[in-house]
Amino acid sequence: MTPEVRLGGQGDRSDVGRAPHEPSELELGRRAWRRKQTTRSVLVSLASTVVFATLLVLALRASPGWARVQDSFLDPATARESLPRVLDGLWLNLRVLLAASAGVLVVALVVATLRTLRGPVFFPLRALAAGYTDLFRGTPLIIVLYVIGFGVPGLQLFGRMDAAFWGTIALVLTYSAYVAEVFRAGIDAVHPSQRLAARSLGLTHGQTMRRVVLPQAVRKVTPALMNDFVAMQKDVGLISVLGAVDAVRAAQIEVAQHYDFTPYVVAGLLFVALALPVIRLTDWYAARLRAREQMGSLV
Amino acid sequence: MSGAPPVLELRDVRCAFGDHEVLRGISLSVHRHEVVALIGASGSGKSTLLRTANLLEHIGDGQVLLAGEDISDPRVDADAVRARIGTVFQAYNLFPHLSVLDNVTLAARLVHNVPRARAEARALDLLASIGLGAKAKAFPDTLSGGQQQRVAIVRAIATEPELLLLDEITSALDPELVGEVLDLVRRLKDDGATILMATHEMAFAREVADRVVFLDQGRVCETGPAREVLGTPREPRTREFLSRVLAP
Numbered sequence: 001m002t003p004e005v006r007l008g009g010q011g012d013r014s015d016v017g018r019a020p021h022e023p024s025e026l027e028l029g030r031r032a033w034r035r036k037q038t039t040r041s042v043l044v045s046l047a048s049t050v051v052f053a054t055l056l057v058l059a060l061r062a063s064p065g066w067a068r069v070q071d072s073f074l075d076p077a078t079a080r081e082s083l084p085r086v087l088d089g090l091w092l093n094l095r096v097l098l099a100a101s102a103g104v105l106v107v108a109l110v111v112a113t114l115r116t117l118r119g120p121v122f123f124p125l126r127a128l129a130a131g132y133t134d135l136f137r138g139t140p141l142i143i144v145l146y147v148i149g150f151g152v153p154g155l156q157l158f159g160r161m162d163a164a165f166w167g168t169i170a171l172v173l174t175y176s177a178y179v180a181e182v183f184r185a186g187i188d189a190v191h192p193s194q195r196l197a198a199r200s201l202g203l204t205h206g207q208t209m210r211r212v213v214l215p216q217a218v219r220k221v222t223p224a225l226m227n228d229f230v231a232m233q234k235d236v237g238l239i240s241v242l243g244a245v246d247a248v249r250a251a252q253i254e255v256a257q258h259y260d261f262t263p264y265v266v267a268g269l270l271f272v273a274l275a276l277p278v279i280r281l282t283d284w285y286a287a288r289l290r291a292r293e294q295m296g297s298l299v
Numbered sequence: 300m301s302g303a304p305p306v307l308e309l310r311d312v313r314c315a316f317g318d319h320e321v322l323r324g325i326s327l328s329v330h331r332h333e334v335v336a337l338i339g340a341s342g343s344g345k346s347t348l349l350r351t352a353n354l355l356e357h358i359g360d361g362q363v364l365l366a367g368e369d370i371s372d373p374r375v376d377a378d379a380v381r382a383r384i385g386t387v388f389q390a391y392n393l394f395p396h397l398s399v400l401d402n403v404t405l406a407a408r409l410v411h412n413v414p415r416a417r418a419e420a421r422a423l424d425l426l427a428s429i430g431l432g433a434k435a436k437a438f439p440d441t442l443s444g445g446q447q448q449r450v451a452i453v454r455a456i457a458t459e460p461e462l463l464l465l466d467e468i469t470s471a472l473d474p475e476l477v478g479e480v481l482d483l484v485r486r487l488k489d490d491g492a493t494i495l496m497a498t499h500e501m502a503f504a505r506e507v508a509d510r511v512v513f514l515d516q517g518r519v520c521e522t523g524p525a526r527e528v529l530g531t532p533r534e535p536r537t538r539e540f541l542s543r544v545l546a547p
Contacts, residue, residue, distance in 0.1 A: 021313060021320070021323070021324075021359075021360065023359070024311075024360050024361075026360070026361075026362065027359070027360040027361070030371070030372070030373050033374070034373050037373070
């Protein structure tokens with residue numbers, strides 16, 4: 001349903017406020033049937049989940065090494081003792097994550113925009129942007145971390161910086177390359193007619209990009225962006241290779257103290273807990289987007 | 300109509316989006332080989348009515364029957380029902396990533412399991428008959444609006460549906476392209492197609508439609524033979540509407 005333009009009162013609703021329609025027996029029957037179907041599918045999914053989980057637990061417990069694994073990976077006492085330090089480390093992860101996300105959004109948008117510039121004058125910029133995405137999408141993050149974290153400080157151009165600082169820079173460099181490509185895909189996916197309409201209204205190339213193309217592009221690629229965000233959330237843990245005491249490094253220290261792997265499991269669960277809200281948010285957002293674009297349709 | 304049920308029958312169909320009631324108890328029927336035109340202002344419920352007919356919209360109450368079978372029953376297989384109905388949209392809705400030929404043969408191959416060779420032979424016949432045989436390998440965006448809409452019509456009839464729903468199929472076209480599309484509809488009628496069409500083309504409705512249904516605010520305000528409803532309308536609302544659309 002598109003909103004209609006009403007001319008000369010032709011859309012007057014002469015009987016607004018009249019008593020609502022009472023559904024017929026037939027319709028009530030149909031609604032009851034649909035409700036029953038919904039209940040049934042909920043019950044079926046519940047039952048299948050219970051069966052599946054039970055089988056999984058039984059299989060685990062039946063395995064010959066279960067007692068040893070339980071002891072060295074799932075020890076409640078070690079978990080309790082290591083939790084505060086791992087949580088402390090996670091706080092660093094969280095701060096690095098926020099700083100890196102902000103950086104990635106800006107750098108990626110700039111790179112994506114550079115790649116869409118037309119005209120021979122912009123060739124060097126386009127080439128630079130293309131080269132950058134090629135290089136950093138191709139290089140393993142851990143190598144970027146080593147080069148940025150140990151190599152750049154060696155130039156002695158900057159004062160002494162935290163390992164977390166260089167880790168953030170490395171994350172921004174790597175993830176911006178991926179996210180820039182996502183943005184570019186979104187920009188390309190906006191129908192050319194939108195650009196035509198905006199330019200014919202007199203908007204400049206820049207205005208068209210900023211006000212018409214990018215908002216639509218970002219909307220199209222939001223689920224993909226959120227996906228990259230979740231991926232980065234756990235890759236933040238890799239800054240531990242530079243010596244930053246984040247959740248992973250804290251867990252490692254605890255492991256060494258307790259001779260028990262449980263702190264790794266604790267850190268893993270905390271990372272999952274950190275990612276869950278964003279994952280749910282992504283699902284919700286995608287559903288809302290779908291609902292808005294296909295209002296009132298069944299297929 | 301000796302005993303045979305109508306191809307499409309709506310019985311007191313209601314449909315609401317939130318608080319907004321779009322259809323408020325519509326009853327109408329379309330018989331075999333009959334062309335029925337739906338007219339009415341924007342927002343009167345024409346498009347929604349067509350969408351309830353091919354189950355693209357849940358109805359709030361009432362019944363929709365296809366050849367006597369209640370298709371508004373939630374137990375029916377909606378995909379199977381839609382496969383029996385051809386639909387043409389205002390904005391063509393051709394698949395831009397498929398060639399004209401693939402657009403036309405997609406449903407035959409996927410839904411009706413027609414072998415590719417046979418589906419393509421039939422599609423090429425149909426395309427040739429509307430003068431677009433040479434465009435079979437072209438992609439939709441390279442065609443004019445009128446050509447695209449004719450391809451969309453051919454796509455809808457390629458599977459020989461029992462009923463054809465046309466939703467304001469000329470509204471997005473230049474006046475000079477409207478003619479070629481309407482010519483095609485005229486030919487479909489002559490071939491005995493059963494058509495329910497929402498339209499703003501009053502002259503065309505008068506010429507081609509057997510019956511006209513005037514919708515006003517989600518209700519059937521007046522219905523009857525095209526010549527009567529459009530020539531000598533009984534209802535004041537119909538007269539008002541017609542004077543507005545026919546005024547220069």
